[in-house]
Amino acid sequence: MxxxxxxxxxxxxxxxxxxxxxxxxxxxxxxxxxxxxxxxxxxxxxxxxxxxxxxxxxxxxxxxxxxxxxxxxxxxxxxxxxxxxxxxxxxxxxxxxxxxxxxxxxxxxxxxxxxxxxxxxxxxxxxxxxxxxxxxxxxxxxxxxxxxxxxxxKGMSGKPLTTNPPFGYMKSPDNKDEWIVDEPAAKIVRRIFDLCVSGLGPTQIAKKLRSEKVLTPTEYWNSIGRKCSKPPTIPYGWVADTVSGILDKQEYCGDTVNFRTYRKSFKMKKKLDKPKDEWKVFPDTHPAIIDRETFELVQELRKHRRRPTKSGIVSMFSGLLYCADCGEKLYYSVTNNYKREQAYFFCSAYRKNSDVCSAHYIREKVVEQLVLESMQRVLWYVQSYEKLFAQRQLAEFGEKQKKEFAEKRRELDKSKLRVREIDGIIQKLYEDNATGKISDERFATMSMSLENEQSELKDRIPALEDELENAKVKTEGLQRFIDKAKRVTRLEALTSELVHEFIEKIVVSAPEYKDGKRYQEVAIHYNGVGIIREPTAEEMEEYFQEHISKKSFLKAKTA
The missing domain is CATH 3.40.50.1390 (Resolvase, N-terminal catalytic domain)
Incomplete structure (x- = not known):
C-alpha cells in the first residue's frame, strides 16, 4: 500500500x-x-x-x-x-x-x-x-x-424471567415484577383464541387479522411508546408464527412459566427449547386473559392440525378420524367439482400404498350424523342418570387396573428412592477412593455399575409417571366430562368447539356388505372417558326400579 x-x-x-x-x-x-x-x-x-x-x-x-x-x-x-x-x-x-x-x-x-x-x-x-x-x-x-x-x-421464586411481558400484558407501575392486563392488546389475544376454537388455523387467523387491519404486537407496542424493535415494513403484517406463539403461551391462563429455554455455553447467544417437563410453572400469579378450559381446548385442537384442502375447506373432524386396521389417520378430501355433501375421509396408508390397507371410505355427512346422534344420546344419559353413568364408567376401570396403579406407584417411589441412594453411595465411594480405602480400579468398576443402574432407573421413571398420569386422568377426566356434559342444555347441531371439547378420536372400520347393503362400524372415543356404552332398555328399567324402591324405602322410614 x-x-x-x-x-x-x-x-x-x-x-x-x-x-x-x-x-x-x-x-x-x-x-x-x-x-x-x-x-x-x-x-x-x-x-x-x-x-x-x-x-x-x-x-x-x-x-x-x-x-x-x-x-x-x-x-x-x-x-x-x-x-x-x-x-x-x-x-x-x-x-x-x-x-x-x-x-x-x-x-x-x-x-x-x-x-x-x-x-x-x-x-x-x-x-x-x-x-x-x-x-x-x-x-x-x-x-x-x-x-x-x-x-x-429469581425464577424459582415465581417472578417472571422475561424482560418484557407477553402481548396482552404490561408491567404494573407499582411493581416491575407484576403483570397487569393491557386491555386493547388482550382483546386481540382473546379474538385469536376464539378464531382458533371456531376452526381456523394460524395461517388463516393471520390472513383474517391482516384483512381487518389489526395492529401486530410490534406495531401496537410502538403505538403506545413501548421500547421495542423497529416496526415491520409491511403494515398489519401478521404471520402464522406470531399467531402460533400467542396460542402456545400458557401465561395467558395467569401462570408464570420460567426456564423454557437454555444456552449450551456462555459463548452461545442462541437459546434452545427445554422439554416441557423441565419448565417451572407457577399458577395464578397474574390476571388471566384466557380461561384454562379454552386454553386446553386450543392445545387439543392444535394437536390435530386441520389443514385446508385445495378448495380452502376445513372439516371439523379433520385430525380425529383413525383407521381401525392400520391405526393411521384418515385424510379429508373435497374439491371444487364436488358439493360439500360429497366430501369424504379415507385411510392415509391406503393413499400411500393400496397394498398396505383398504380405503375405509366414509362420507363427512355420515360422520357428522353419527357423532351428533351419539352426543345427543350420551348427553341425555349423563344429565338424566348421572350417578348410573359414573358408576358404570368407574366399574369399567376395574379392580385389576386399580391394583396395577398401586403397584406402579410403589415401583415409582422405590425407583426415585434408589436414585437418591445411588448418589450417596457414589459420593461415599469417591471419599473412600480419595483416602485410599478402595483402589482406583475397584472405584471405577463399582461407580460404573451404579451409574448404569441409576441411568436405567432414570429412563424408567418418566415412563412410570406417564402410566400413572394416564390412570389418574381416567378418574379425574370422568368428573370433568360430567361437568362439561351438564353445561350443554340443548344440542341440535355440531360445532368445531363442541366436537373437539368432547371427542378424543373416531375409529373407522372397513365397510362390510351383507345382502347388498353396506355396513360400517364407527367407534367414538370421548375425552377422559373413552367409548361410552349406553345402557340397554332392560338395564335402564332395572336401574329405574331400583331407584324408585330406594326412594319409597326412605319415605317410609321417615314417616
Whole structure:
C-alpha cells in the first residue's frame, strides 16, 4: 500500500459496554472510554480518528453492529489502526481474539492498540497477551455463572424471567415484577383464541387479522411508546408464527412459566427449547386473559392440525378420524367439482400404498350424523342418570387396573428412592477412593455399575409417571366430562368447539356388505372417558326400579 493511500485510512476508536460492565459505574462508561480514546489519538497524532461504540453488548459475541462495521471497512482497506481502552473491550473470547491478533489484523495490515494494557502490535505482541485473553474469558464465564445463579434464584421464586411481558400484558407501575392486563392488546389475544376454537388455523387467523387491519404486537407496542424493535415494513403484517406463539403461551391462563429455554455455553447467544417437563410453572400469579378450559381446548385442537384442502375447506373432524386396521389417520378430501355433501375421509396408508390397507371410505355427512346422534344420546344419559353413568364408567376401570396403579406407584417411589441412594453411595465411594480405602480400579468398576443402574432407573421413571398420569386422568377426566356434559342444555347441531371439547378420536372400520347393503362400524372415543356404552332398555328399567324402591324405602322410614 502506498503512503498516499495509507494516509487516508481511518483510526477506529472502539468502545464497548456490556450490561454487566455498566453496573461497575462511570469508570467503564462509553463516554469515559471515548474521552480516553480521543485524548490518546490526539496525543499520539493518529490520523483520521473516528469513534465507534457498542452499548449493551457482551464481549463473548462478535456480532456487534459497530465492530462488524469496523471489520467491513477493514476488508475494504479503509482501517489502518484500531484503538481500545483496554484489551477486554475488543472481546472476551480467547479463540476469536487470538485469531484477530494473529491472523486477521496481520492480513488486513491493521495496527492494534490497547491503551491500559500496553499492547501495540507495531511493537510486537507479548507472550503474556494470550494469558490476558484467557483471564478475560474466565471473567466472562464467571460473570455468566453469577447472572445464571441470580436468574435461577429469581425464577424459582415465581417472578417472571422475561424482560418484557407477553402481548396482552404490561408491567404494573407499582411493581416491575407484576403483570397487569393491557386491555386493547388482550382483546386481540382473546379474538385469536376464539378464531382458533371456531376452526381456523394460524395461517388463516393471520390472513383474517391482516384483512381487518389489526395492529401486530410490534406495531401496537410502538403505538403506545413501548421500547421495542423497529416496526415491520409491511403494515398489519401478521404471520402464522406470531399467531402460533400467542396460542402456545400458557401465561395467558395467569401462570408464570420460567426456564423454557437454555444456552449450551456462555459463548452461545442462541437459546434452545427445554422439554416441557423441565419448565417451572407457577399458577395464578397474574390476571388471566384466557380461561384454562379454552386454553386446553386450543392445545387439543392444535394437536390435530386441520389443514385446508385445495378448495380452502376445513372439516371439523379433520385430525380425529383413525383407521381401525392400520391405526393411521384418515385424510379429508373435497374439491371444487364436488358439493360439500360429497366430501369424504379415507385411510392415509391406503393413499400411500393400496397394498398396505383398504380405503375405509366414509362420507363427512355420515360422520357428522353419527357423532351428533351419539352426543345427543350420551348427553341425555349423563344429565338424566348421572350417578348410573359414573358408576358404570368407574366399574369399567376395574379392580385389576386399580391394583396395577398401586403397584406402579410403589415401583415409582422405590425407583426415585434408589436414585437418591445411588448418589450417596457414589459420593461415599469417591471419599473412600480419595483416602485410599478402595483402589482406583475397584472405584471405577463399582461407580460404573451404579451409574448404569441409576441411568436405567432414570429412563424408567418418566415412563412410570406417564402410566400413572394416564390412570389418574381416567378418574379425574370422568368428573370433568360430567361437568362439561351438564353445561350443554340443548344440542341440535355440531360445532368445531363442541366436537373437539368432547371427542378424543373416531375409529373407522372397513365397510362390510351383507345382502347388498353396506355396513360400517364407527367407534367414538370421548375425552377422559373413552367409548361410552349406553345402557340397554332392560338395564335402564332395572336401574329405574331400583331407584324408585330406594326412594319409597326412605319415605317410609321417615314417616
Amino acid at each position: 502506498n503512503t498516499k493511500q495509507s494516509d487516508k485510512r481511518i483510526t477506529a476508536l472502539y468502545a464497548r459496554l456490556s450490561r454487566d460492565d455498566e453496573k461497575e459505574g462511570i469508570s467503564g462508561s462509553i463516554q469515559n472510554q471515548k474521552a480516553i480514546l480521543e485524548k490518546y489519538a490526539k496525543d499520539n497524532k493518529l490520523q483520521n480518528p473516528r469513534f465507534f461504540y457498542d452499548d449493551g453488548f457482551s464481549g463473548v459475541t462478535f456480532t456487534r453492529p459497530a465492530f462488524m462495521e469496523i471489520m467491513e471497512l477493514a476488508e475494504q482497506g479503509m482501517i489502518g489502526t484500531i484503538v481500545v481502552k483496554d484489551h477486554s473491550r475488543l472481546g472476551r473470547n480467547r479463540l476469536v481474539v487470538g485469531q484477530l491478533l494473529e491472523e486477521d489484523f496481520v492480513r488486513l495490515d491493521i495496527r492494534y492498540i490497547a491503551i491500559m494494557d500496553n499492547i501495540d502490535t507495531e511493537k510486537g505482541i507479548s507472550d503474556i497477551v494470550p494469558m490476558q485473553d484467557l483471564f478475560n474469558e474466565w471473567h466472562a464465564k464467571n460473570t455468566s455463572d453469577k447472572v445464571r445463579k441470580v436468574m435461577q434464584s
